[in-house]
Amino acid sequence: MMKSILVTLCIAATTTIASAQSVFLYYPGQSQPTTQRVGPCFPLANAAGQLPSQASGTGPIGCYFFEDRACRVPVIELPGVLFERDPKSLSSLAIPPNGSVRCETSY
DSSP states (O other): OOHHHHHHHHHHHHHHHOOOOOOEEEETTTTTOEEEEESSOOSSTTSSOOOEEEEEESEEEEEEEETTTTSOOOOOOOOOOEOOSSSSEEEEEEOOTOOOOEEEEEE
C-alpha cells in the first residue's frame, strides 16, 4: 500500500516536471538560452541590459509584450507573438528595452 502511494507520487511529480512549459531567450554572447517559465511576467532585458535576439518555446507559446516591467501597459504594435520549438528572430519586432513579457501556452 505504502509503496503504491510512493510510486503514484513519483509519477505525478515526473508528469508535472515534464509538462512544464517554458520559453527560451537567446541573448547575444550567451552560449545557452535563458529559460523562463510560462505564466509569470518577467523583464525582457538580461542583467547586462541586452534584449534577446531570438526566442523559442517548448511547444506553441503565445507571448505578449509590455512597455513597463509590471506587464500592465501593452505594446500596441505587438498584439502577441507565437513561439514554437525552432528559434524565431526578434530583430524585426518593436520591443521596448525596459519592457517585460508574459507568455502562455497556446494550443
